[in-house]
Amino acid sequence: MFHAAWLAIVCFLAGGINAIAGGGSLLSFPALMQIGVKPVHANATNTVALLPGQFTSAAAYRRELQRYRSMVPILLIAALAGGLIGARLLMATRQDTFLRMVPWLLLTATLLFALGSPLQQRLFKETPQAHVTGLRPLARILLPLGIFSVCLYVGFFGAGSGLLIMGVLSFAGIDSVHEINALKTVITSTSNAVAAATFIAYGAVVWRYGIVMMIAASLGGYGSARFARKHKPRGVRAFVVAMGCIVTTYFFWKLYR
Numbered sequence: 001m002f003h004a005a006w007l008a009i010v011c012f013l014a015g016g017i018n019a020i021a022g023g024g025s026l027l028s029f030p031a032l033m034q035i036g037v038k039p040v041h042a043n044a045t046n047t048v049a050l051l052p053g054q055f056t057s058a059a060a061y062r063r064e065l066q067r068y069r070s071m072v073p074i075l076l077i078a079a080l081a082g083g084l085i086g087a088r089l090l091m092a093t094r095q096d097t098f099l100r101m102v103p104w105l106l107l108t109a110t111l112l113f114a115l116g117s118p119l120q121q122r123l124f125k126e127t128p129q130a131h132v133t134g135l136r137p138l139a140r141i142l143l144p145l146g147i148f149s150v151c152l153y154v155g156f157f158g159a160g161s162g163l164l165i166m167g168v169l170s171f172a173g174i175d176s177v178h179e180i181n182a183l184k185t186v187i188t189s190t191s192n193a194v195a196a197a198t199f200i201a202y203g204a205v206v207w208r209y210g211i212v213m214m215i216a217a218s219l220g221g222y223g224s225a226r227f228a229r230k231h232k233p234r235g236v237r238a239f240v241v242a243m244g245c246i247v248t249t250y251f252f253w254k255l256y257r
Contacts, residue, residue, distance in 0.1 A: 003035040007209055008216040015053050015220030017239075024050060025159040026109060026244040028213065030251070037206055039098045040090060043157060044199035045206045049213035051196050053221040054189035064182035068174070071140065075183065076190050078144040079151045083191030086155020087198035103251040109159035110244030143172040151191040158195075162188060 010031040014024030025046060032042035065072055090098070146168040154161045165184045174180055199205050 004212045008212050011213040011216040012220035015217030030247045038095050044204035045210045048196045048205050049210050052218050064178050074144050078148040079187045079191040080194050082148040082151025083155035083194040086152040087195035090156050091202045105157045106248040114241045154191040155195040
């Protein structure tokens, strides 16, 4: 009961953070490991628990997807394939091997999240779109390959992957931050959905914690979204980065002590 209550509190915060700035996995995934869940099962349970909030976010972006609706099916196929293979790779990874990878994966996720805000300001500035008719032919070919590559990481671990997807979309020539966010959300939720289905099929989800986390994260995301509409929360990204640094340092210490 204590473990369930602790996870409910952490996932309520994680869901709220995801709704405002992203990066909630940097709290919820280590919380599962802290109470004794094996690393592979912790990652699988975390993916399933945070999935409903991603679906609701994706549904809210339907209008921003219109200009690239011809590309969306191809990108979703790439996301499905990448997420499936990444999840299968995780299921084939030994617990002790993945445990040694955890600090480095958390470090990568923390750095991506820390660099996200300044990079987004540099890469994703709003530009006039009247002259834009679509992606160039080469970009239409290479973009699905880039999405597939990133979604391998999404299926395997996933934390901090949003910036990678946004970078791929930006370099492909998509210049609206709203459209980039919309495509990123749909791609991420699709990739995580097939990964979650894979984890469930393999029996890797710890449901006694996963259901509690799912409810708490959904409530936290809904409440934070309503709050964010009326206010502009500050300091959320800094809090996530600080927590990411603390958690990463702890796992490095635990691994190499």
